[in-house]
Structures are given as C-alpha cells and as structure tokens.
Amino acid sequence: MKRQLEETFPSNMTEPSNVLVVGVGGQGVIMISKVLTILCQQQGLEVKQSEVHGMAKRGGSVFSHVRFGGHIYSPTIPQGEADILVALEWAEGLRWLPYLKAEGGTFLVDTQQIVPPFACRDRRINARRGYVDKNMTELIRQIPNSLALDAVSMATDAGVPKAANTVLLGALSTALHFAPEAWKKVIEDTVPAKTIAGNLLAFEAGRDTSLALDEEIPAVSHQEKTDITEDVCHYNAQLEINEAWCKSCDICVRFCPECCLRLDEQQIVELFEPDLCTGCRMCEWLCPDFAINVHLETVFET
Numbered sequence: 258m259k260r261q262l263e264e265t266f267p268s269n270m271t272e273p274s275n276v277l278v279v280g281v282g283g284q285g286v287i288m289i290s291k292v293l294t295i296l297c298q299q300q301g302l303e304v305k306q307s308e309v310h311g312m313a314k315r316g317g318s319v320f321s322h323v324r325f326g327g328h329i330y331s332p333t334i335p336q337g338e339a340d341i342l343v344a345l346e347w348a349e350g351l352r353w354l355p356y357l358k359a360e361g362g363t364f365l366v367d368t369q370q371i372v373p374p375f376a377c378r379d380r381r382i383n384a385r386r387g388y389v390d391k392n393m394t395e396l397i398r399q400i401p402n403s404l405a406l407d408a409v410s411m412a413t414d415a416g417v418p419k420a421a422n423t424v425l426l427g428a429l430s431t432a433l434h435f436a437p438e439a440w441k442k443v444i445e446d447t448v449p450a451k452t453i454a455g456n457l458l459a460f461e462a463g464r465d466t467s468l469a470l471d472e473e474i475p476a477v478s479h480q481e482k483t484d485i486t487e488d489v490c491h492y493n494a495q496l497e498i499n500e501a502w503c504k505s506c507d508i509c510v511r512f513c514p515e516c517c518l519r520l521d522e523q524q525i526v527e528l529f530e531p532d533l534c535t536g537c538r539m540c541e542w543l544c545p546d547f548a549i550n551v552h553l554e555t556v557f558e559t
C-alpha cells in the first residue's frame with residue numbers, strides 16, 4: 258500500500274492556514290517558505306511569514322512560519338496550531354511535532370539526519386550517538402496524514418543533489434490546493450537561472466513521491482552493528498570530498514578527533530594526514546553541506 262498526502266486545505270479562507278517549515282542551516286528552509294509566501298500573495302491571499310535563522314552556516318536550527326488566508330494578524334504559529342509541518346531533517350521534525358495540530362495535521366519529513374556536534378562525543382566506529390532513535394516507520398504510521406521521504410536521494414536521482422528542499426516543495430504542493438503550474442512559476446522566478454531545470458525536475462519528483470508503508474524507513478546509522486570484532490580486523494578509510502559543496506565552515510576540521518583535516522589555501526577542506534584518519538565518520542555526520550563521504554574498507558589480519 259502506498260501513502261500520499263491528502264489535499265486538506267485551504268478550504269475555508271476565512272480561517273488562517275498555518276505551515277511551519279523547520280530544518281538546519283544550509284538545507285533551504287527559507288527557500289521553501291519564500292516560494293509558498295510568494296505563491297499565496299499571487300493567489301490574492303493575505304500572508305505573513307516570519308523566520309529564525311539559527312547558526313545557519315554551522316548547521317544550527319532554522320525555522321519559518323507561513324500563515325495565509327483571508328486576514329492574518331500574527332506572523333507566528335502557536336503550539337498545536339500548524340496545519341502542516343515540513344521538516345527537512347528528522348530530529349528537527351520530531352522536535353517541532355508539538356506544533357502540529359493533533360487532529361488533522363499534516364507531517365512531511367525528510368529522513369535526512371544531520372547529527373549535531375554534541376551528539377558525537379564517542380569517536381569509536383559504530384559508537385552510539387546521542388541522536389534521536391525513535392523508529393521512523395512507527396511514527397509515520399501513527400500520524401494519519403504524514404509522509405517521510407529520502408529527499409536527498411530523490412534529488413540526487415533527479416540530477417540535482419542540492420535540491421532536496423525542492424523535492425519537499427513538490428510533496429508539499431500535493432497537500433495544498435494550488436495549481437502545480439503556479440508553484441513551478443514561482444520556483445522559476447526564485448531559484449538561480451542555471452538551476453531552474455533541475456529544480457523543476459526535483460519538484461516533479463516530490464509530487465510523484467509516495468512511501469510504501471510496508472517498507473522500513475532506514476534506521477539511524479548508529480544502530481548499525483558489525484559482527485566483525487576489531488581484534489581480527491581494521492579499517493582502511495577513504496575520504497571522498499566534494500570540493501564544490503564545501504563552504505569552509507571549519508566544523509569538520511575542529512571536530513575531527515585525530516586532527517587530520519584542515520582548510521587549504523582556497524579554504525576547502527582537505528585530509529592532510531591520511532594515515533591518522535580512523536574512519537570514525539564524524540566529519541561526514543557533522544558537515545552541514547554533505548561535502549564529505551567516508552568509505553570504509555574492512556581489512557582482515559592474517
């Protein structure tokens with residue numbers, strides 16, 4: 258059985274409709290709320306938007322309230338009053354769930370997990386992290402109108418790896434009674450010209466999405482276990498660094514337990530002491546721009 262969002266509102270424009278968008282810095286929270294705000298204005302609705310940029314460049318929390326309807330007084334959504342909660346990161350979605358209407362609220366969440374630095378104190382491979390470990394599949398099944406999707410992978414499949422937010426916009430559009438062409442026009446006018454085609458593909462991917470309810474949503478990676486004990490093997494670690502995505506925030510450099518990363522002359526991260534790298538993945542987990550992938554090769558001792 259497949260699940261898709263029900264189109265629930267706006268049905269009565271005398272009442273405000275409330276959409277709360279949450280995530281962490283660098284994910285595109287503001288872009289989603291901006292597109293929605295412009296779209297509502299173009300539909301002749303009164304709209305108010307407010308936003309808080311946390312430590313945006315360093316992966317901090319970012320959220321934006323969008324309220325629209327016949328007449329809007331306050332720009333902020335009270336707790337328990339969000340008609341739709343759009344979360345670009347799993348733990349942020351859980352953190353903001355109390356803002357969703359208990360009856361009839363729509364929950365749209367990216368399964369992307371961005372682990373904050375304080376959750377990575379233990380650097381051993383497969384060490385448990387202080388990241389929420391609530392079962393995604395169970396939670397999504399408990400909320401009648403909800404959808405969890407791997408927007409990052411979907412955007413990557415669409416050829417626009419950084420447009421996960423536009424995938425979520427596409428999914429959000431299925432819950433709102435606005436014509437798809439109107440959404441696309443606003444997206445075209447909002448994103449950089451060279452990314453329009455890719456963003457429209459990502460939008461369509463989001464509109465088409467659905468989650469098979471009998472599929473398990475991938476578990477958080479700290480639950481992965483290996484049955485290979487460390488006294489009979491070790492790991493060779495290879496870092497794959499996407500230089501185009503690195504925005505020089507320095508997080509990985511500061512948190513690498515082995516101090517084997519640095520920013521080069523162009524302020525792009527580099528692994529300057531590869532022999533020291535243990536493959537702990539902390540840099541991969543902490544990078545807010547997904548610029549590092551750690552590949553581990555298991556080496557058996559003979």
Ligand code: SF4
Pocket residue numbers: 502503504505506507508509510525526543544545546547548549
């Ligand atoms: S690779 Fe390191 S310096 Fe570059 S964006 Fe990611 S965390 Fe920041």
Ligand code: SF4
Pocket residue numbers: 494496512513514515516517518528533534535536537538539540541551
């Ligand atoms: S560079 Fe290696 S040791 Fe440093 S955080 Fe990344 S995986 Fe861990």
